[in-house]
Amino acid sequence: SMRQGLWLAQNFDNIRHEIIDLTSTFDEFESRLSTYPNLLGLANSRSRLRMVTLYQIAQSVNGLVVGTGNKVEDFGVGFYTKYGDGGVDLSPIADLMKSDVFALGAYLKVPESILTASPTDGLFGDERTDEDQLGASYDELEWAMRQDEVGKSANSFSGREKIVFEIYKRLNTVNQHKMQP
Numbered sequence: 001s002m003r004q005g006l007w008l009a010q011n012f013d014n015i016r017h018e019i020i021d022l023t024s025t026f027d028e029f030e031s032r033l034s035t036y037p038n039l040l041g042l043a044n045s046r047s048r049l050r051m052v053t054l055y056q057i058a059q060s061v062n063g064l065v066v067g068t069g070n071k072v073e074d075f076g077v078g079f080y081t082k083y084g085d086g087g088v089d090l091s092p093i094a095d096l097m098k099s100d101v102f103a104l105g106a107y108l109k110v111p112e113s114i115l116t117a118s119p120t121d122g123l124f125g126d127e128r129t130d131e132d133q134l135g136a137s138y139d140e141l142e143w144a145m146r147q148d149e150v151g152k153s154a155n156s157f158s159g160r161e162k163i164v165f166e167i168y169k170r171l172n173t174v175n176q177h178k179m180q181p
Contacts, residue, residue, distance in 0.1 A: 007111055022049055043123035047084030055087075064089035072098045072138055076145040077168060078175025079134060085121075086178060097145075098138040134171065136164045144168030 009017035067088030080086040119130040
């Protein structure tokens with residue numbers, strides 16, 4: 001987000017913060033494909049347009065595209081766009097649970113406003129958060145992922161825990177096409 005980019009640029013010499021408005025490019029894309037309307041498809045296209053832009057910039061400066069996906073997002077529920085924000089050269093936090101990412105952010109003195117901001121992919125052009133889309137918070141999904149890793153099943157739980165575990169298992173199952181080579 002803009003806040004994160006500004007914080008990084010203010011705190012690290014090797015960061016350049018730049019805003020590239022792709023709205024007109026996306027609007028033209030959407031217009032040209034108006035006979036193929038699909039809200040999720042268009043949301044994923046926003047992510048793919050970002051990826052193409054990042055690769056153009058990286059190649060122009062002999063750089064690499066770095067991913068922001070963590071273990072819960074990438075390998076738990078597969079909450080990323082294939083060939084979009086999942087298309088990266090390096091994934092430095094892919095082995096970290098979301099709670100580890102927040103702990104690392106706190107250790108690095110990332111501003112509280114960033115650490116407490118509701119995660120959102122920003123792909124739908126509205127205020128929906130990741131939790132709104134997933135049906136569970138990352139803390140809940142991390143809990144479910146840990147339960148699944150030790151062999152628990154939905155029958156082991158009741159109430160909200162059962163619901164969250166079932167959400168996790170459903171997303172983990174339907175998104176295997178993203179997680180398996």
